[in-house]
Amino acid sequence: MVRREPYTYKDFVTGKIRRTWGEFIGWSDPTGPLNVRYATFKTPRTYVNVPGYCLTKETKKRLRGLEEV
Helix, strand or coil, rough: CCCCCHHHHHHHHCCEEEEEEEEEECCCCCCCCCCEEEEEEECCCCCEEHHHHHHHHHHHHHHCCCCCC
């Protein structure tokens, strides 16, 4: 069995590091009040959308190889 590493991001309210084990789906178009892109992760029950500026350095590095922009 292959062990996957979680994707990590910083909670912008509490400042704590959070993680998701979801599968990276892709990036949204720039949106919201700050006009930023969101990384979308599919989990078994829902989708998790994380603003690009909240992703940790390690996660940004991992996603760089998956970007199709």
